[in-house]
Structure formats: C-alpha cells, structure tokens
Amino acid sequence: MTSPRGSYFIKTWGCQMNAQDEQKMASLLQAEGYAPATSARNADVILLNTCSVREKSAEKLFDFLGRLKKLKTKSPQAVIGVTGCVAQQEGEAVIKRASHVDLVMGPRRIGRLPELLNQARARSVAPRSATVDTALNDLSAIFWDGGRGVRSGATAYLTIMEGCNMGCTFCIVPRTRGREVHRAFGEIVAEARRRVDQGILELELLGQTVNAYRDGRQSFHHLLEAVAIIPGLKRLRFTSSHPAFFTPNTAAVMAAHETICPHLHLPVQSGSDAVLKAMRRGYGIAEYFRRLDDLRQRIPGVAISTDLIVGFPGETEQDFRATLDVLSQARFSQVYAFKYSPRPGTTAATTCDDDVPDSLKRSRLARLFALQEEISLEENQKLVGRALPVLLSGPSRQDADVASGRTPCNRVVNVHGARPEQDMGRIMMTRITAAHRHSLSAEPSV
Ligand code: SAM
Numbered sequence: 001m002t003s004p005r006g007s008y009f010i011k012t013w014g015c016q017m018n019a020q021d022e023q024k025m026a027s028l029l030q031a032e033g034y035a036p037a038t039s040a041r042n043a044d045v046i047l048l049n050t051c052s053v054r055e056k057s058a059e060k061l062f063d064f065l066g067r068l069k070k071l072k073t074k075s076p077q078a079v080i081g082v083t084g085c086v087a088q089q090e091g092e093a094v095i096k097r098a099s100h101v102d103l104v105m106g107p108r109r110i111g112r113l114p115e116l117l118n119q120a121r122a123r124s125v126a127p128r129s130a131t132v133d134t135a136l137n138d139l140s141a142i143f144w145d146g147g148r149g150v151r152s153g154a155t156a157y158l159t160i161m162e163g164c165n166m167g168c169t170f171c172i173v174p175r176t177r178g179r180e181v182h183r184a185f186g187e188i189v190a191e192a193r194r195r196v197d198q199g200i201l202e203l204e205l206l207g208q209t210v211n212a213y214r215d216g217r218q219s220f221h222h223l224l225e226a227v228a229i230i231p232g233l234k235r236l237r238f239t240s241s242h243p244a245f246f247t248p249n250t251a252a253v254m255a256a257h258e259t260i261c262p263h264l265h266l267p268v269q270s271g272s273d274a275v276l277k278a279m280r281r282g283y284g285i286a287e288y289f290r291r292l293d294d295l296r297q298r299i300p301g302v303a304i305s306t307d308l309i310v311g312f313p314g315e316t317e318q319d320f321r322a323t324l325d326v327l328s329q330a331r332f333s334q335v336y337a338f339k340y341s342p343r344p345g346t347t348a349a350t351t352c353d354d355d356v357p358d359s360l361k362r363s364r365l366a367r368l369f370a371l372q373e374e375i376s377l378e379e380n381q382k383l384v385g386r387a388l389p390v391l392l393s394g395p396s397r398q399d400a401d402v403a404s405g406r407t408p409c410n411r412v413v414n415v416h417g418a419r420p421e422q423d424m425g426r427i428m429m430t431r432i433t434a435a436h437r438h439s440l441s442a443e444p445s446v
Pocket of ligand 1: 015054171208209240241242267269307308338339340341342343
C-alpha cells in the first residue's frame with residue numbers, strides 16, 4: 001500500500017498494555033495518513049515498542065536495534081523510534097548505546113506521537129539529532145487513542161487506568177509507567193457503548209492494577225457492572241487484577257452478569273508467605289485462597305490464571321515447594337512464570353543480592369512448568385464433550401486453515417471446520433473433541 005505520509009512498522013515486546021499501546025500508535029499513525037508496512041525493511045517509520053519488566057526484553061531491543069543499523073545507513077531518512085518501558089527507563093541512554101535511533105518516547109507521551117514523529121523526521125537527516133521525550137507529568141493525552149478505538153477483530157481494549165502505586169519490590173512498572181492515573185467513569189462507559197455500537201462483541205478493560213480503579217465514590221466493581229449491562233455486549237474481561245484489591249463486591253458482580261467472562265487473572269507471584277512479604281505484595285497465601293474460594297463458590301468452573309516468579313532473592317527450596325503446593329491446590333488454568341531478574345532502581349535490586357544461581361532458577365522453572373502442564377491437561381480433559389461458545393479471532397498458530405478463538409474461560413480452542421477468515425469475529429457454538437496442554441480442539445456444533 002502506498003500513502004502520502006509513508007509507511008510504518010511497529011515491533012512490540014511485552015504485556016497486553018504494550019500490545020494495546022501498539023494499537024493506539026497504529027491508530028494515531030493511520031489517522032495521520034501513514035500506511036502499515038509488512039516489515040521494517042520497507043517502512044519509513046520503525047517503532048520498537050519495548051518492555052522492561054525482565055532483563056531479557058531490554059536485551060531483545062538492543063539486538064534488534066543492532067540489526068537495524070545497516071538499514072539506517074542505507075536509508076538515512078527512515079525514522080527509528082524506541083517507545084514503551086525501556087524508552088522510559090533508559091531515555092538518552094538509548095541514543096548513547098544506539099546512535100542511529102531518532103526518537104525515544106515514553107508510554108505517557110503516546111498521544112503526542114504524530115507531533116514527535118514530525119520533529120524526529122525533520123531531525124533525522126544531517127545535521128542529525130535525536131528527539132527524546134519521557135515526561136511522566138503530562139496526562140493530557142494519556143487515554144487518547146486517535147479517536148478510532150483500539151481493537152482486534154471483534155475485541156476492543158479499553159484502558160481504564162495507567163501506572164501503579166503498589167511498591168512491589170521486584171517491579172519496575174511504577175518507574176516506567178508512573179503513578180496511577182484513573183480515567184473518568186462516565187468517559188469509560190460512553191466509550192464502551194460507542195465500541196459496542198460499532199459492532200464490538202468483547203471488551204477488555206485494561207490497567208496495570210486494573211481493580212485498583214476509582215473515580216470519586218465509584219470503585220472498580222461499579223464500573224464493571226456499568227459496562228456489563230451495556231446492551232449488545234457479549235463478553236467483558238479485565239486484566240491484570242491485584243489480589244489485594246480483589247473484593248467480594250467484584251466477585252459478586254462477576255457472578256451476577258453473564259456478560260462478564262468466568263475467568264480471572266490474579267497474579268500470586270509466590271506460594272511462600274516469607275517471599276510474598278519480601279516482595280511487599282500486601283497479602284499472604286491464606287488470604288489469596290480465601291479470595292479464590294469465594295469466587296469459586298459464586299462461579300463454579302471459573303478459570304483462574306496467575307503469574308509467578310521463581311528465584312526471588314532468598315527463595316529456599318522450601319519456599320519454592322510452597323509455590324508448587326499452591327499450583328496443586330489452586331489448579332490454575334494457565335500460569336505465566338518467570339525467573340527473577342533484578343531491575344535497575346527497584347527495592348529488591350538495590351537492597352538484596354540476586355543470590356539464587358541462574359541454573360537453580362532454570363531448574364525450578366522447569367519443575368514448575370512440568371507440574372502445571374499436567375494440571376492444565378487434566379483441567380482441559382474435563383471439558384472434552386462439552387458444548388462451548390468460541391469467539392473466533394483468526395487462523396490457529398499451527399494450521400492456517402483452522403480457525404482459532406477463546407472460550408469464555410479464556411481457553412484457546414482450534415475449531416476444525418470453521419473458516420479462519422470468514423468466521424473471524426463470530427461467536428460459534430462448538431463441541432470440544434480433544435484436550436491438549438495449551439489448547440483444546442473442537443468442531444462446530446449444530
Ligand atoms: N500488575 C500485575 C501484578 O503485579 O499483579 C503484573 C504486571 S507485570 C507487567 C507481569 C509479570 O511479570 C508480573 O506479574 C511478574 O510475575 C513478572 N515480573 C515483574 N517483575 C519481574 C522481575 N523483576 N523478574 C521476574 N519477573 C518479573
């Protein structure tokens with residue numbers, strides 16, 4: 001596709017918030033007349049949208065930038081930008097390490113992307129200078145998405161809050177995304193209505209600690225309910241919740257509205273109270289299970305997924321076994337687990353030794369995944385023969401001729417017999433035919 005402004009390519013690493021930021025940036029660029037390019041090689045603007053939650057993700061950025069150096073020498077007018085959390089954390093240091101970068105922009109400046117890009121384009125040819133903007137204090141455009149909405153197929157993402165006020169000792173998010181900013185209640189509900197009127201079937205509310213949301217006397221569960229009752233909305237999700245804010249009121253609202261999907265992502269991080277205390281998570285394991293048990297009583301069959309860190313400073317074999325016990329007891333539907341990596345400026349990195357050797361972190365992670373894979377398979381096997389509605393989102397990863405989607409419980413289902421292109425964005429009734437560790441197989445049910 002050719003366009004008067006040129007073309008853009010965005011490469012994203014990291015979480016759902018980063019994926020949503022990519023969509024926001026794409027939406028803003030398209031509104032400015034840029035067209036999407038199929039690869040960095042044929043793009044006029046290349047944006048690397050980064051994550052800094054773990055060390056590896058920052059390294060991936062600098063590897064990628066290394067590969068772009070040749071391209072910049074060949075096409076000096078191409079603009080290379082670094083956005084997202086590494087941009088926020090490193091600022092000018094990105095330019096020092098990779099002098100061919102033209103733009104470094106923090107996540108809170110996304111609304112200013114067109115303006116910053118014009119500046120970077122003007123400065124990208126000799127005498128070159130880079131544009132760096134990582135201000136955290138301008139909130140004017142924080143929730144602005146170019147007016148077009150951020151969507152993928154029949155799903156739209158809606159950021160309701162940004163930043164984090166929790167002081168988890170391992171986490172860099174408060175430094176890269178700033179303190180919490182909450183979007184106005186009425187604005188969120190109005191936007192949700194607009195998206196549903198435009199044909200969106202599924203809405204996902206996003207925030208770093210989404211359930212810490214507040215607007216005056218309105219709390220997260222009030223907002224959840226106000227969105228859940230929008231006529232025409234079929235599915236409502238939200239992520240990521242923090243256990244310390246997961247209230248019985250939220251569980252009650254989830255149970256009361258069929259539109260709210262029976263799935264909760266509730267990061268537990270560790271099974272050991274001593275480690276949770278050192279992480280400053282603000283809850284213990286007994287409290288975490290009280291919340292889970294309450295939700296499971298209200299919504300039988302609700303799926304719970306979680307995040308875990310292995311090898312946090314001081315984690316003993318006994319602490320780690322407590323984490324395995326939590327997996328056995330909680331029977332999560334899905335687990336995202338990571339080796340602890342010290343992040344610059346965090347309390348854990350500045351006050352504790354990273355004293356669990358990497359080889360031990362790796363073996364703990366492997367033990368954890370081995371156990372979870374057994375559990376996921378057993379939980380998936382319970383669904384074989386069941387009729388489940390699947391919101392189809394495109395071709396499956398393994399076979400482009402098979403359509404893939406998700407159940408209300410957020411399980412990936414490959415539907416043999418559904419058409420990946422034509423049926424995309426449709427909720428199809430299916431019958432589950434087989435269970436695997438990370439997905440289910442199904443056929444359309446008539
Ligand atoms: N806000 C959510 C919470 O704390 O409940 C999670 C958001 S974080 C972007 C995603 C996950 O990355 C975390 O839940 C945690 O498991 C993992 N993570 C964060 N910092 C980490 C670190 N320093 N080392 C390893 N994993 C980390």
